[in-house]
Amino acid sequence: xxxxxxxxxxxxxxxxxxxxxxxxxxxxxxxxxxxxxxxxxxxxxxxxxxxxxxxxxxxxxxxxxxxxxxxxxxxxxxxxxxxxxxxxxxxxxxxxxxxxxxxxxxxxxxxxxxxxxxxxxxxxxxxxxxxxxxxxxxxxxxxxxxxxxxxxxxxxxxxxxxxxxxxxxxxxxxxxxxxxxxxxxxxxxxxxxxxxxxxxxx
Numbered sequence: 001x002x003x004x005x006x007x008x009x010x011x012x013x014x015x016x017x018x019x020x021x022x023x024x025x026x027x028x029x030x031x032x033x034x035x036x037x038x039x040x041x042x043x044x045x046x047x048x049x050x051x052x053x054x055x056x057x058x059x060x061x062x063x064x065x066x067x068x069x070x071x072x073x074x075x076x077x078x079x080x081x082x083x084x085x086x087x088x089x090x091x092x093x094x095x096x097x098x099x100x101x102x103x104x105x106x107x108x109x110x111x112x113x114x115x116x117x118x119x120x121x122x123x124x125x126x127x128x129x130x131x132x133x134x135x136x137x138x139x140x141x142x143x144x145x146x147x148x149x150x151x152x153x154x155x156x157x158x159x160x161x162x163x164x165x166x167x168x169x170x171x172x173x174x175x176x177x178x179x180x181x182x183x184x185x186x187x188x189x190x191x192x193x194x195x196x197x198x199x200x201x202x
Contacts, residue, residue: 058112060167062119065105066127067163071156072098073129078136078153084146090193094153097186104183108176132156150198157191 075095082088109116132152139148161184168180 058114059123060163060170061109061112061114062123063127064160064163064167065109065114065116066119066124067160068098068102068105070127070129070132071153071160072102074132074136074153074156077129077133078149081136081140081145082149084197086193087146087150087197090190090197091149091153094157094187094190097190101183101186104179108173108179111173111176147198147201150194150201154191154194154198157187157194161188161191 072095075091075098078091082091106116135152136145136148139145164180164184164187168177168184171177171180
């Protein structure tokens with residue numbers, strides 16, 4: 001090159017490395033990807049939190065619904081098998097209370113979006129009455145139905161009452177809390193009668 005030859009005005013721009021522009025473009029793309037990943041992670045975390053809160057609201061009610069249904073099945077299966085008149089009366093009162101309780105349960109369930117016909121299978125299975133009905137049938141075959149019924153049903157109702165208290169403590173809806181308290185007050189005397197009968201026959 002002739003040292004006397006004049007250089008074009010943009011000569012330095014022409015010989016300057018172009019990597020700086022590419023690096024900036026790459027940095028911008030990297031930032032977009034980074035913030036995109038962060039946004040996705042935040043959305044996933046929020047979805048998990050919302051799901052956990054929703055499950056925390058509905059799970060006790062689902063268990064209560066299944067447990068009341070199982071208790072009603074046990075009480076109904078005992079018709080005609082109880083010999084003691086006091087126990088027959090207690091079982092009859094229990095069936096009436098459970099019928100009313102299950103009827104009145106529909107309104108509270110609607111407020112939290114639970115369909116009584118579509119409970120999760122694992123909840124229904126966990127609260128199944130099959131094992132208790134089988135134990136009662138064994139007791140009937142061994143002529144010990146009344147004492148076994150009183151003990152088993154007292155325990156079952158005790159579990160129902162515990163779940164009612166837990167659900168009441170976690171509920172903020174006044175109508176639902178009234179339902180839970182009314183149900184508790186209706187079932188507690190029957191549980192007490194059965195518990196006392198069981199204790200007196202041990």
